[in-house]
Amino acid sequence: MDFHGIDLNLLAAFDALMSERNVTRAATQVGVSQPAMSAALSRLRKLFGDPLFLRSAAGLLPTPRARELAESISQALRQLEATLISKPDFVPGEAKLTVNLGLSDYPAFVLLPALLEALAEQAPHISINVHAFSDRDQAVALLDAGAIDAAIGMPPTHPDGRILTLPVLRDEFVTIIASRHPAARGGMNMKTFLSLPHALASPEGQRHGLVDQMLAQQGYKRTLALTLPHMFALPGVVARTNMTATVMKRVALTSPAGRMLALFPPPVALPEIVFHLIWHRRSDGNPAQQWLRTLIESVASGL
Known part of the structure; x- marks a missing residue:
């Protein structure tokens, strides 16, 4: 040859x-x-x-x-x-290592507890070091720099062959309001939705989100009373005020304030949100990381 x-x-x-x-x-x-x-x-x-x-x-x-x-x-x-090249078998129960995992807020609150529970059972000597990020392309920068082994968040803005992704978590939007609010008994139609003061989670501090974009397409505009960077703070705020907010369903369901909320389908069509497991091609064949990615996918599918 x-x-x-x-x-x-x-x-x-x-x-x-x-x-x-x-x-x-x-x-x-x-x-x-x-x-x-x-x-x-x-x-x-x-x-x-x-x-x-x-x-x-x-x-x-x-x-x-x-x-x-x-x-x-x-x-x-x-x-x-x-x-x-023959590689030694990876034995999770015997492995002693630290994994650097990049997480945005949503998987940190929704997925991490279940992942740690699974690790404690299957690989008790593997520890997790979490790196927070808010911008989807920040995860790519962390992977490029070798600061993290994998990330879970929104997929990169510009897909590239060196960065591999796998969808692992899906969620839908719900509109929440305090269950004691009079509007909670009447349902959430567009008229009620627009009559209420709204709270918006915006890590970048912008006062215009996905809901506003979809409303604008139909000629509507809502009244924003609060903008804050942390999505998981919204259920507690809404439960104690007359505000409403549109959040991912698990954000409302996992909140301690969840029992004080009424949940409705948003009166405007919103897309499903998909979070991806993201890793660098250089680590694609690493046995330990292959095992961890499989575990993350399994835990996520069980939520």
Whole structure:
């Protein structure tokens, strides 16, 4: 079989560059010096007759040709690795390690308790170090930097081959009001909805959310009485005031104030919200992280 002089180490360098988008980090991943990785990139450009990666403020940006090559090269390298290199079995009950997990507010409140319960039963020596994030692309930055092993949140704004995602949690919106409020007995139609003062959770501090966008499409506008950054504070606020809020259903159901609330379908159509498990391609084949991702998916499906 003639590979026309192609060095498999060059393909490993390409895979690392595609994964890391940074010469220094790619060099570390494959265990060579930065000059050696720069030299490998020069050889790759000559081999494929394409720049492959262009420098930018965000790191190395792959060209269309690089994106075209990436998946095939990655699959070939993973298959070779699986064939030639035997990895020790991962035994959860015996493993002693710390996992860095990025969580937005929703999975931290809804999923984390059940995940920790499952870990205590199946892998008691694995500890979790949680990193909070609010912006969906902040999770990608944390993964790129190696600060976290995986994240659970909204999928990245710009999907990319180096970042892998799997939908694990789904929820729907409900409109909540204090159960003692007169409107709770009459139902939540559009007229009642618009007559009430509204509270909005907005981590970025904006006074315009998804509900406002959907209302505007129908020519309506609601009155905002409160904007706050924390979604899980809303049920307690609504239970003790005459305000209403539109939140994800589990936010209301898991709140200590949940028994003081009445829940209604929003009078405006809102999409289902899907949270994703997000990880970097560099860790895709790691046995410990593969096991943890499977556990997270299993726990999430049981909620």
